[in-house]
Amino acid sequence: MEMREMRRAGRRRRRALRWNAVASLVLAAILAGLLHYLAARHYVRRDWSGVGFYRLSPKTTALLDSLQEDIEATILLKGGHPDLNDVQTLLREYQLRTPRFFVARVDPDRSPARVEALAKRFPITEPNVVIFAAGDRFRIVPEREWIELEPPDPDAPKNQAPRRRAFLGEAAFTAAIQSLTGEEPRVVYFLEGHGEKSIESAEPGFGLSQLARLIRQDGVEARRLPLDETRRIPDDAAALVIAGPRRRLPQPAVDMIHDYLDHSGRVIVMLDSRTQTGLEDMLSRWGVRVGDDVVVDPTRTLTGQELLVGPYPDHPITSPLARYGYSVFYQPRSIEPMGNGEAADRPRATSLALTTAKGWAERDFDARPIRFDADQDRPGPIAFAVAVERGAAGTVDVRLRATRLVVFGDSQFVANRSLTGANGDFFLNALRWVMERHEPMGLAPKSIAEVRLHLTRRQMQALAAFFIIGWPSLFALIGVGVRMRRRH
Amino acid sequence: MGDVTTGQPMIRVSHLTRRYGRAVAVDDLSFEIGRGEIVGFLGPNGAGKTTTMRILCGFLAATSGDVEIAGHDVHRDPIGVRRHIGYLPERCPLYSDMRVDEFLRFRAALKGVPARQMRERVEAVKEQCGLTDVGRRIIGQLSKGYCQRVGLADALVHEPELLILDEPTIGLDPTQIRQTRDLIRSLAARHTILLSTHILPEVEAVCRRVLILDRGRLVASDSTDRLRQLRRGIVRVTAELKTAPHEDPGTAFAVLPGVRTATADKDGEWRRVRLECEPGADPRSDIFRVAVEHGWTLREVRMEENRLEDVFIALTSGGGSSAGETPERSDS
Amino acid sequence: MRSFGVLLRRELGAIFLSPMAWTALTFFLAVMGTSFWMLLDLLSRGAERTEGGEVIGQLLGSIFFWLALLIVAPVITMRTIAEERRSGTFEMLMTAPVRDGTVVLAKYTAALLFYAVLWLPTLIYPLTLRLLRPFGAPLDGGALAAGYLGVMLIGAAAIAAGVFTSSITRSQVTAALGAFAIICVFFLAGFLPYIPHGETVARTAHYASGVSHLLDFARGVVDTRPIAFYLINTAWLLWATVRMTEARRWK
Structure with a gap:
């Protein structure tokens, strides 16, 4: 009786144990999964390397940690692109920092369908870009913003790619992400009705369609604004651009622009020489003197028509331009700061483009040959682009925003046929600056070092013999020795 | 220990x-x-x-x-x-x-x-x-x-x-x-x-x-x-001997103490006699004596002792009957 | 704990006395030497722009590492348990007063130590690189240390997989093939993050991608996520191995 009891108990115990084994395997799998889940979410990431090529700066990590919405980045680069690894690795660091950021890559050669889909969604104008998108807002960062190339070497073979000098990925990408945060309106209006250049026109000399594409690529909408007495500047305007009017603006329109500026407006004015637009007086109240002249600089021109700009003065708009090279203006008029106000509520104007000391402002448009006349021309350096900022302090403006204004002495430099060199970026940076959407992060570029060994053919052969044959054989011999000793 | x-x-x-x-x-x-x-x-x-x-x-x-x-x-x-x-x-x-x-x-x-x-x-x-x-x-x-x-x-x-x-x-x-x-x-x-x-x-x-x-x-x-x-089986003894053709060694051996049956081969110069005996019996010396008395030439007397092999074979091949005879003593 | 030490010594002895181990070491060094020489060749042509960490990525994180791991890890581990079960010595081993866990752990540790020994002779590569005094970025010590850490972590998990497959079969060949298959799947899955996917899949794939982990380690990035990934998997595999040896009693 007792025996049978024990037997049954024993059987039950064994069965329970076997069940335990199965259950514990399942439990362990679940536990491992859980640990993986936890480990993937709670982590520390350290960089032991001295270089820290892809190490994110505190500014970037702070921005990523504060993200409120999901940002998706798409790398649109071909397989063999020299920057691919850098861009991909850096953006993966972004992704590993926060679940809010996600990066994917599209290879145009392998998945043209996806490129097409992207092109439908975003105004992509060039092949090698990174697209940052948050909801319906986006920013397209082109290749030139993340890489700095060495100036082409005239002795180098024709088709050799220029050496990459520095990688600015973090500055470019972090700025792009920064510009996607916040809810500011993202429409820029181009004034029309006074002979201004049109963003709809593809005409080479007067059209701005290329510029409009650049702006859209930057995630900003560009719209026309036919301004007359009945219409006001729309509330959703992030900035107003007046692109080289040929006729005088009616006084109400000028007043309206002034009023807009006074209420923290953001305006870019491009005024060509030999025109009177009625804006000159208004601009002088903002500390900008618009000269009735043509700026020339024999040391900065090839044909006399154009004026090369660079090096640039130090300003958030111009400092990133250095690595894009020159920008080219066409017979600009002088645009100069009038002496800055001391109080915070006074506009402060800064020159953005200057001639050398050998240039001057020529007042006689028809003089041939053009030369400096000490009695009527002003000697260089002459400025022909100015940025103005007026702090928000003391104004009635409740949003406490600064007024920002950029005046260029030329509108030709952004026309379709002229959009070369750093021209587009000059304008784009000015637009970003007035819209306060491209604050420079102060992120240093990472210089790209080159490691090079000087080895002769013979040396290479010796190294091959040693590392592929000699070194392994040494250990094979030791193994043989061990076996021999072990034989008996 | x-x-x-x-x-x-x-x-x-x-x-x-x-x-x-x-x-x-x-x-x-x-x-x-x-x-x-x-x-x-x-x-x-x-x-x-x-x-x-x-x-x-x-x-x-x-x-x-x-x-x-x-x-x-x-x-x-x-x-x-x-x-x-x-x-x-x-x-x-x-x-x-x-x-x-x-x-x-x-x-x-x-x-x-x-x-x-x-x-x-x-x-x-x-x-x-x-x-x-x-x-x-x-x-x-x-x-x-x-x-x-x-x-x-x-x-x-x-x-x-x-x-x-x-x-x-x-x-x-x-x-x-x-x-x-x-x-x-x-x-x-x-x-x-x-x-x-x-x-x-x-x-x-x-x-x-x-x-x-x-x-x-x-x-x-x-x-x-x-x-x-x-296995209290029967002790088997085999004897090989030369007799006159008309003599039957079987009957001579069958009367020996402890022997149950004894059968002899009918012919051949050397005749083999098989005896089945009581457990514990050992008729070998008697067989020798009887052979001498009859003047038979005895070439071999072999007793097949009961060994474990027999027990083993009986227990494992025979199934239940033999096993039944052996109580499992340790299982108390 | 004493039995662990005793078993470990015996296992190490068995590994270093087997011709297989020395063959594996020779093969491994030949593969890694080829990899290193190709790096030297690349640098001598100077076409490649590289920073300190990237050199180590080429040194430790190249396809050659995976090739070597795919061969070497199964070879080291295939005999650990399968061979003992085939030859019957497992019965002698497991009837001594030792726990299954101790036996598995000793066998695993011995294999891992041998794997570490495989890497010791490769330290000559960074040394050589320093002696050759390349023009440009020098070797980055931090990245080198992190690279070797990554190599050891991946190896630790691969060897755990090998010991596991060795515990489920009596045939060394089957055990080796099983380990090869597991490491192979893991290696190939390492490329998943480089193929377009939805976000969840891509993030998971990146968490489990050995290829990108190793490249990260080799450029000096030490992240607790891959470390945890390999340690958890190693622990899980070893635990399953112990369970498999225990389950043998029921079989």
Whole structure:
């Protein structure tokens, strides 16, 4: 009786144990999964390397940690692109920092369908870009913003790619992400009705369609604004651009622009020489003197028509331009700061483009040959682009925003046929600056070092013999020795 | 040690069952082995001897039932159990890449022999098993007999109370078998021994008790002597002799004391007479006397003694009837 | 703990006395030497722009590492348990007073130590690189240390996989093939993050991508995520191995 009891108990115990084994395997799998889940979410990431090529700066990590919405980045680069690894690795660091950021890559050669889909969604104008998108807002960062190339070497073979000098990925990408945060309106209006250049026109000399594409690529909408007495500047305007009017603006329109500026407006004015637009007086109240002249600089021109700009003065708009090279203006008029106000509520104007000391402002448009006349021309350096900022302090403006204004002495430099060199970026940076959407992060570029060994053919052969044959054989011999000793 | 009756038994197996899938290898097996006993585990191949031994050592788990070794439950305290056991597996697998000394030191350390006794213990078992000359040899290069000795030395090295030896003489030549048996016998004084075999003389030569297993069941458990008498069959005696053709040696022998029947071959120069006798009877001297009286030339008298083999065959092949005669004494 | 030490010594002895181990070491060094020489060749042509960490990525994180791991890890581990079960010595081993866990852990540790020994002779590569005094970025010590850490972590998991497959079969060949298959799947899955996917899949794939982990380690990035990934998997595999050896009793 007792025996049978024990037997049954024993059987039950064994069965329970076997069940335990199965259950514990399942439990362990679940536990491992859980640990993986936890480990993937709670982590520390350290960089032991001295270089820290892809190490994110505190500014970037702070921005990523504060993200409120999901940002998706798409790398649109071909397989063999020299920057691919850098861009991909850096953006993966972004992704590993926060679940809010996600990066994917599209290879145009392998998945043209996806490129097409992207092109439908975003105004992509060039092949090698990174697209940052948050909801319906986006920013397209082109290749030139993340890489700095060495100036082409005239002795180098024709088709050799220029050496990459520095990688600015973090500055470019972090700025792009920064510009996607916040809810500011993202429409820029181009004034029309006074002979201004049109963003709809593809005409080479007067059209701005290329510029409009650049702006859209930057995630900003560009719209026309036919301004007359009945219409006001729309509330959703992030900035107003007046692109080289040929006729005088009616006084109400000028007043309206002034009023807009006074209420923290953001305006870019491009005024060509030999025109009177009625804006000159208004601009002088903002500390900008618009000269009735043509700026020339024999040391900065090839044909006399154009004026090369660079090096640039130090300003958030111009400092990133250095690595894009020159920008080219066409017979600009002088645009100069009038002496800055001391109080915070006074506009402060800064020159953005200057001639050398050998240039001057020529007042006689028809003089041939053009030369400096000490009695009527002003000697260089002459400025022909100015940025103005007026702090928000003391104004009635409740949003406490600064007024920002950029005046260029030329509108030709952004026309379709002229959009070369750093021209587009000059304008784009000015637009970003007035819209306060491209604050420079102060992120240093990472210089790209080159490691090079000087080895002769013979040396290479010796190294091959040693590392592929000699070194392994040494250990094979030791193994043989061990076996021999072990034989008996 | 040596006293069977006092204290707890060395091995207590109760209602042990082990299945491989649906096949039953060990079926409700119960027995006890007292301290100091030398017990033979007998049975044909596939009877469940190895399975049972592996369960005793904790190498296999029982499907049901309990096993206690020196008071430790094999399932609950496998490590404690193994400390008490010196196990020699079947076919004696060893690390063939090690030297004998290395191997024995490794095993001794693994079995918890203290470092300062190590040398002494290893030397002692080498001495015991006749391995003193081969200490530096690599096991893989030793003969089968030496391997067996190394295995035995390994089983002994931590001075276990219980030795479990699975077919210790299999594959050895007759000299080696005799040496091994002598060795086991010499161990009997200090260890409890359970050894399995399917060779009768081994059990007869070494063991005092036999457990007979067939198809996973215990069919007999008794002392070797008693088992020998178990089958109270008939003693057979065969005599070969030359008689005159008309004489019938059968009738002459049939009247001898203890002889039940005697039948002789009808013709031939040398005639063979087969006698069936009472248990315990030994008519050989009578046969000789009768032959001399009749003037027959006696060439051979052979008595086929009842041996364990007969018991074994009867118990395992005959099924129930013989087994019924043998009560399982240990299962109380 | 004493039995662990005893078993470990025996396992190490068995590994270093087997011709397989020395063959594996020779093969491994030949493969890694080829990899290193190709790096030297690349640098001598100077076409490649590289920073300190990237050199180590080429040194440790190249396809050659994976090739070597795919061969070497199964070879080291295939005999650990399968061979003992085939030859029957497992019975002798498991009837000694040792726990299954101790046996598995000792066998695993021995294999891992041998794997570490495989890498010791490769330290000559960074040393050579320093002696050759390349023009430009020198070797980055931090990245080198992190690279070797990554190599060891991946190896630790691969060897755990090998010991596991060795515990489920009696055949060394089957065990090796099983380990090869597991490491192979893991290696190939390492490319998943480089193929377009939805976000969840891509993130998971990146968490489990050995290829990108190793490249990250080799450029000096030490992240707890891959470390945890390999340690958890190693622990899980070893635990399953112990369970498999225990389950053998029921079989």
